[in-house]
Amino acid sequence: MAGGKWIVLSPEGFSTRWHPPREKERFCAQGRMLFLSLYEASTRKPTRKMLYERCHEMIDLVMAKLS
Numbered sequence: 001m002a003g004g005k006w007i008v009l010s011p012e013g014f015s016t017r018w019h020p021p022r023e024k025e026r027f028c029a030q031g032r033m034l035f036l037s038l039y040e041a042s043t044r045k046p047t048r049k050m051l052y053e054r055c056h057e058m059i060d061l062v063m064a065k066l067s
Helices: 022-029 048-066
Strands: 006-010 033-037
Touching: 006 048, 022 033
Parallel strands: 006 033
Antiparallel strands: none
């Protein structure tokens, strides 16, 4: 509503037929929301520690691009 932009980090990988949740499609179409996956789509679920480390790596990458 305020015209902001979001980056959503997802622990699940995206399959070839993945699409954003219906209520968020318009934000993606407007270029206001970006979904990033922390891992490739696979049957293996990452551990909590792996998710934590990877999430912080992704945040560092995003912050480096913003500065």
